[in-house]
Amino acid sequence: MGIGFAEDLLVCIALGIDMADCVFPTRTARFGVALTFQGPVNLRMSKHATDFNPIDETCPCPSCADRMSRAFLHHTITLETAAAHAVTQHNLVFQARLVGGARDAIVAGTFPEYLRKFFRTYFDDTGYPEWCVNALRSVGVDLLEGDPTAKIQTGAGAKWERAESKDQELYPITG
């Protein structure tokens, strides 16, 4: 229960856990945060106000497939329940893609490579959470293999786009 962050799910899978349940993808959607393989996207931030791209060009969810724009979601996410539903659909599809990819990689015998690719894409600019590096080393996966200069961040390691104003400081969200 309560395992919902992408990095938490993948580390737990690597440690042998194959079931998780969490409000995170739906609750965080209601707060305007879309999950992507490049890290969570806070749609409430003003930089999305004129971005007419979908949340993720590669995502097959109904919102992205219909090219619902980040700009539309930015302007409606806190006003219209339908916008929260759209981001909720996206976040659930993101998590299905994340763990489906893990399943496929385990079957193919390429799970360590899957983990390295995910962490490189998701945390490249902020650095890998130290606890993830250590936890994965304990099961024989070295995230730094082939990338010895990768940054490592201490602490909880959550990666969030920061809110812009006091009333938007809802992040990071736990649970």
Ligand SMILES: [Zn+2]
């Ligand atoms: Zn989507």
